[in-house]
Amino acid sequence: MxxxxxxxxxxxxxxxxxxxxxxxxxxxxxxxxxxxxxxxxxxxxxxxxxxxxxxxxxxxxxxxxxxxxxxxxxxxxxxxxxxxxxxxxxxxxxxxxxxxxxxxxxxxxxxxxxxxxxxxxxxxxxxxxxxxxxxxxxxxxxxxxxxxxxxxxxxxxxxxxxxxxxxxxxxxxxxxxxxxxxxxxxxxxxxxxxxxxxxxxxxxxEQAAQKYKPEIADPDAFKEKVLLVNKAMAEGANTSPLAQIGTNSITAASGPQGVLPVKNFNGELSKNYEALSPTTFMENLASRGGKNRVGCQAGCLVKCSNIYHGKDGKYLTASLEYETIALCGANLDINDLDRVAEIDRFCDEFGVDTIEVGATLGVIMDTGKIAWGDADAAMDLLKEMEEGTEFGRLMGEGTEAVGNYLGAKRIPTVKKQAIAGYDPRNCKSLGITYAMSTQGADHTFSSSFGAAPSIIDNSNKFFQPYIAQLLANLTAFVDSSICLIAVGALGLPGIELLPGVLAAMHGIEFTMEDLAAYSAKVILTERAYNKAAGFTVEDDKLPQFFSDEVSKATGAVFDLTEEEMQAILKFV
Structure with a gap:
């Protein structure tokens, strides 16, 4: 047991x-x-x-x-x-x-x-x-x-x-x-x-001398269901950009659509996203001895990770991800993958969140403390965190604390946690996700950018609540079982196989309806905890500037009303 x-x-x-x-x-x-x-x-x-x-x-x-x-x-x-x-x-x-x-x-x-x-x-x-x-x-x-x-x-x-x-x-x-x-x-x-x-x-x-073997109620059925899931995942990975390139494949869509954050979410279209693009990323890997299609865990069939080398051909960092490139790159007007990789390596060594750090530096640059695009100044501030200077310790408190101290106009946080690499004006389902997440501005609560992009306009509020709700009610189960990136490779037919795996493992009936109920219970439990901690509907809101300031990239604002948002939250 x-x-x-x-x-x-x-x-x-x-x-x-x-x-x-x-x-x-x-x-x-x-x-x-x-x-x-x-x-x-x-x-x-x-x-x-x-x-x-x-x-x-x-x-x-x-x-x-x-x-x-x-x-x-x-x-x-x-x-x-x-x-x-x-x-x-x-x-x-x-x-x-x-x-x-x-x-x-x-x-x-x-x-x-x-x-x-x-x-x-x-x-x-x-x-x-x-x-x-x-x-x-x-x-x-x-x-x-x-x-x-x-x-x-x-x-x-x-x-x-x-x-x-x-x-x-x-x-x-x-x-x-x-x-x-x-x-x-x-x-x-x-x-x-x-x-x-x-x-x-x-x-x-240390490695276990004798590996524990979980109890399986129906071993034959379990083996059959697992083979089907793994086959679907492997086949999906063969064509998934997230597998073939990595998470930075997202930049190819987020850049031209105005979803990639620029200069502390000021709403501009990135003029230099090509320098951070999948093309540049893959060229750097190939020319320097780096590698993509790396699995971060044993047995992974998706292999979305990477090993990134510097210009000298030596190891610089690993798992250089989209969120880091978005927040510590375009968001800071640092349009150089090598400099972003330096920031990533520092954050891994020092042990801090690159999303929070990137958003914090964006607020600092927006208030004029250091210049946009100044990677050296950004690294100096990160070293202040390490040294424990007064301002460095303030940075360790997070984006909202720094923004309030500096009197920043734009502070991109929800429940004190920094927003990830998607401008909510131009991907409204992510805006809904940031607001309704039980855990601060967490994009993985309902990771929805790119959902049916050919038929749904991400900057139009219609259908976006449905997408956010649907994926939130799937993601809670996924976060309890497998990797979220693998879901993209599985696709809906593969996802529908997962209940059968759990059913065979425990000898129970478990359907897609049960999966939805499972996820709902997780979210309701989280909401009940937060309510007991003192959180209210007033905390389930995006920063006002996303509604007030027009995105120069698309002309959009985050235009879901408070009443619409509260209606959504009743069902998530």
Whole structure:
């Protein structure tokens, strides 16, 4: 049976128990929603001792379902004050699953300065050991040290110095499959800062000597259903730009449509998006020895990740993604993939969210503190965060805190979390998503850009609520089971196979209607938690400037009325 491991960071005790019966069908986002509702006081201080954080696997972990091994991290968010689930690829969930651990919980907080490493050895024994020389290291250095001590095949989940400093834009790094770079981040919501309050620098896992095998109610039916899902995913990946190029393939559509954010979401059409385009990206990979079609987790059939080399032909960063290119590139008028890659590498090492950082720098540039396009000045400010200067620490509080301090006209946040790489005036379904998300401006709550683009105008509000609702009611299940990028490869016929996999796994009836109900319960649980934490409908709004300022690219504004938005929220 799957296990739950509880680590009390004050007493240094470790307890292992069977997963609760009520949690057996839960994983990833669904498990986090229920666990946080059950055990974390909605009114607690997010950086206080009463907040608990959970690391967990998805519902298909430990099986051969492709992309089933994303790691979900959850708690009450230090950045937003809402419930939070942030997920990442890499090796973390695979190793937890092989040790038979569905969820690992960090609770309480030390009363003295007593940093630890959570170690899971080859025999699946969990212990707390002194952090020692790991403290103060960036994520890459943590991984190098862990490999030197425990061998190359370790999995590492760690915080950089930003987490030690309890920054609210701090994420949690996970080593990728293959090279082991700590480039997969559960980045959003400040959960790295929470891990810092627990004084846990890293979770270091050795390969399990004896891999746990999940219980399967109907092995033959399960094998048959999994083969169908994996076949559909592999076939879809053969033609999906997200697989063949990577997430930066999105730039080819977002740039010319005015969806790509420019100069702190000022609504302009990017004049230089070609410098950030898939064409330039692929040329750089090919000419420098980089690589696309990289899987971040074992068994991935989509392989949307990449390894990016600098002009010198040496490794610079990995998993250079669309959101980073959008927020730290076009949004800052830094139209140079190499400079964006430098920012990405810094953020991975220091351990911060590139979306939040890019939005913060955009606000800073918009107020004139540094010039548009000045990558050197941007890097200097990032180093201030690392050095802990007064303004650097303010940046660690997130975009909204910096915007308020500087008196910025445009502060692109919802529930204190920065908006991702899609201008909501020109992709209204994403505007709806940002507003209705239970977790701040989270584009993955209903990742809808590109949904039927040939027949639906993304800047027209008609049909957009339907798209946002439909995908939100799918995504909650996806975030509990497989990778969201894989959904694009699966397509609707492939998605309709997923209920059969869960049914065969547990010996139950489970249909697409049950999948929709499953997702609805996750969202309703998250909303109930936020309501208990003090959030109201007044918090489910986009910044007013998106409604007041016309996008120069398309002439559009975000024109859904408050009444229309509230009507949508009744059904999501």
């Amino acid at each position: 799957w296990k739950s491991v509880r680590v009390n960071t004050r007493t240094c005790s470790v307890a292992r128990e069977d997963i609760k019966d009520d949690y057996k069908l839960l994983g990833g986002r669904s498990l986090i929603a229920q666990f946080v509702m059950d055990e974390v006081d909605p009114r607690c201080d997010p950086l206080g001792r009463d907040n608990k954080m959970v690391f967990c696997t998805g519902i298909f972990a430990g099986t051969s379902v492709s992309t089933a091994h994303r790691l979900s991290v959850g708690a009450k968010s230090p950045l937003t004050g809402t419930i939070k689930e942030s997920n990442a690829g890499g090796t973390g969930a695979t190793y937890l699953a092989n040790h038979g651990i569905r969820m690992l919980v960090l609770e309480d907080m030390p009363e003295t300065d007593d940093w630890k490493i959570v170690r899971i050895d080859a025999n699946s024994e969990v212990s707390l050991i002194p952090a020692g020389d790991y403290l103060g290291l960036d994520n890459y250095a943590v991984v190098d040290k862990a490999k030197a001590e425990y061998g190359d095949n370790v999995s590492v989940i760690s915080i950089g110095k930003s987490g030690e400093m309890q920054y609210k834009n701090a994420g949690i790094a996970v080593t990728e499959f293959g090279k082991g770079h700590p480039c997969r981040l559960a980045a959003r919501g400040g959960l790295g800062g929470l891990m810092g309050t627990k004084q846990v620098k890293a979770i270091i896992m």
